[in-house]
Amino acid sequence: MSSTKPNRPAAPQALPEPARAAAIKAIRLRHPGRMVFATLLVLLFVVFILDAAARPAFDWPSVGKYVFDQRISMAAFVTLQLTVYSMVIAIVLGVILAVMRLSPNPVVKSLAWFYLWVFRGTPVYVQLVFWGLISIIYQDISVGIPFTEPWLVFETDAVLSTFALAVIGLALNEAAYLAEIVRAGLLSVDKGQDEAATALGMSWAQTMRRIIIPQAMRVVIPPTGNEVISMLKTTSLVTAVPFSFDLFTRSRDISAETFNVIPMLVVASIWYLFFTSILMVGQYFLEKRFARGVGDRRPDRKADGLTGAATGTVTGLIPTIGGGQATVVLPVPPAAPEAADDPTSPEGGVR
Template identity: 40%
Template sequence: MSLTSDPPVDLARAKTPVTDPPALRIVPVRRPWRWVAVAATAVVLAQFLHGLVTNPGWEWDVFARFFATDAVLQAVWVTLQLTFYGTVLGFALGIVLAFMRLSASPFLKAVAFGYIWAFRSIPLIVQLLFWFNLAYLYEELSLGIPFGPSFWAFDTMGLVGAMSAAVLGLALHQAAYAAEIVRGGVLAVDTGQLEAAASLGIPRLRRLRRIVLPQAMRAILPNAANEIISLFKGTSIVSVMAIGELFYQVQVVYGRNGRVVPLLMVATVWYVLLTTVLSVVQHYVERHYAKGSTR
């Protein structure tokens, strides 16, 4: 029979106090090239601002004289009207086209796809000129039985003017892009939520209004806002139809006095200001629809 004993204890080591390890020296990451890039960018910006202030070619006195004239303000109003009507009509038709593409009907899918393909393929300026010359293609339009007698006819010359042709062209062009934006937003919603809502007996229209669209708006809004801003700036293309929007009016003024640069700056500053307002509105609308999804 053997007896075991515990190992001997080193009393000297046991009495030695335990000390913390020496503190580590924290060295910040040095990024010299970042500071070089910051300094170079700051120098370029300073030179640009200095040129804006000191270069007499900008003619800021001429800019201040024409910035808020009645002609320019009226042109800004026409630009806003074109943007508003083109956006409202374009997205209204785009929503219809989006749900046609999401439909189970092959015919509706094909029609919507054909529309989107055609209007995205043809340049906007060509579409505008076609609508502007509608009276040349169709001197008279009528309502009645298809391929049969007509009950009411009207002259297209007085029906589609320059402003109507511009709104029609912008809206139809915008609808093709709006349809894809809306369709992408609807497809981004989890189908499991729709299945759960259907199992609870929620009507289809209410599912669309209360479940699909509020969630789809989170995906729709950023792209839709970009399209609206692009349409706002793209209204300058209707100057080929001699419509008095902002860019056309600026061209008229500098065609008379020869002050090209300051008049172009008048249009530029108005575009920047109004685009900034649209961006602020976009921010608050996105924040409204982001409730419950972000902190």
């Protein structure tokens, strides 16, 4: 009995250059509505800038005079100090609270929940007012064993300045929000990562430092960056302590002397925008640093452009080493069922 083997398809061959050019030809869709809308936005922006430049209420000469004034510069530096000190304390305390919230101990978890409930449930301005009145609530600070004679006694006003009270008030409020951010980041890491690290013999500290935290940072950094920017602007509320050397309060004091409020508000806004821009750039690079290896693996755009072309024959590109050109791979058409069963067909054979 004789049999005929089905013809094998020929090896993929490269299309000639004109065919390749025709295969990847694409026509960009036109969106006239988008162009019109974008043009209107640009025109409105230009009109707003020109109108603001011509408004006498802004008093741009006064803005230029006070934007680099020594009092404003020092107040901007104090605002930056408030932001940095408060965020450092808040991050440390937020990590501790996040670990407490994940603890299996119900007492520890309940204490962390109570802290978050209090500081997230009351306005930060009210909290700062309380910290400003702390010397009335606690006239002195005692160090020693409870219910015994104290070893050291300090007056609250002598130990805690208004600057320290402002930092403490801002940090304790911010720690409640950062605790939830850190907790969400830790929960975003798959449990198998922890189990695999334990199987490799890593300790808890090694697992957190090398496995869990680097992966959680990808989730933690974006909202933390937003909280830092929010903290920078929240420092304008420390006048409730009262602390009067921050940027907003100093600009308001100067405007009370000059009876010209709007230019000083513009000056304060310029400094806030300057610091915010720096923080946004730093946040961008931090996100890029910790997001390495994570993201969409998009296929080659040229391959996408060829796939689904009008001819329906091109599937993709295979780079040829040393050839300088790409090889276009043609799909192998599937054999029809009838042809496979027909012995007389070139595609079929005797079984």
